[in-house]
Amino acid sequence: MTKRAKLEIIRDILDIIQKNRKIKPTPLLRQSNMSSSRFKEYFSELLEKKFLTEISYNGSKFISLTDKGQKFLEKYKTIISFIDEFEL
C-alpha cells in the first residue's frame, strides 16, 4: 500500500462524511468499501489526528467532519499535486 493510496482512502472516507454531513459508523463502513479491520484502523487514525469527531444525537453515535477534515478535502488536490511535482 503506497502513501498515495492511503491519502486517497482518507479522502474517500472524509468525502462520504461530508456528503452526509453526519453519518453513523456502520453506514460509513459500508459506503467506504473496506474490510472492517482496515476501516477501524483508518477510523482510529482519523479520530486521533482530529479529522473526525464523534457526536451523540438522539441517543445515537454519529460521525462528522472537523474543520481540519474539511481543510484536508479542500487541500487534497494541492497535496497530491505537490507530492507528484517533487517526486515525494
Added chain:
Amino acid sequence: MIAANFSTEIIYSFIIIICSLMIYFGTKELYELSYHKGIKYFRYAFLFFALAYFFRSFIKLILFYFNVQGIFLISPRVMNPLISQITLILFMYFSAMAIFYLLYSVMHKKWNTDKILFFHLISILIALFSVLSKNPFSYIGLNIILLIFIIIVVLISYKDSIKKTKTHNLYTFYVLLLFFWILNIIDILIPRFLEAFQLFIYLASSGIFLLMLYKVLKKIGN
C-alpha cells in the same frame, strides 16, 4: 575589498536562508494535513539547509574578522579553537543531513525500513571527520564520494520514474542543487580551492534555491 566580499556573503546567505525557511514554513500546512513522510523529509531538508547556511555565515564572519583563509589557521590566542571546531561540526552535520533528507524525501517509498538514524550517524561521522582530518584532499574525496552516491541513487529513482509515467526534470534539478551545495562546502573547508569560481557558485546556488522556492509557492498557491 574585504567589506565588499563580506557584503556579498551576507546577501548570498540571506537569500538562501530566506528561501529555505519560506519553503519550510510554506509547506507546514500541507504536512499537518497529510502527515506524508515525503513532505516531512522535504521540509526538513530545507530547514537543515537554512541551519547549515546560518553556521556557514558564522564561519565566514570569523574568517573575515580575523582575516584568515582557513578556520584552523586562527590563532588559539585570539579565539578558543573549540568555537571554530564546534561551528564547523554543526555546519558539516546540518549540511550532510540536508542532503540526506532531500534524498530520503524522494527515496523513502523504495526504502521500506527507516534509515534516518543511520543518516544521522553518517552525518555525525562526516562532521567529526571534517574537523579531525585537516587534509584538504580528504574533504574533497569525502564530498566526491557523497556526490557519486547521491547521483547513483537519484539515477536509479529516475529510471524507475521513466518506466512509470512521464519524465521528470526535477531529478536534474536535485542533482544540481546537491552539486552546488557540495561546492559550497568545499568553499568553506578549502577557501582558495574555488576562489576563481566563487561568484559563479553563489549566483548558481541562489538561482537554484530561488527557482525551488518559486516552484513550491506556485504549487501551494501562495
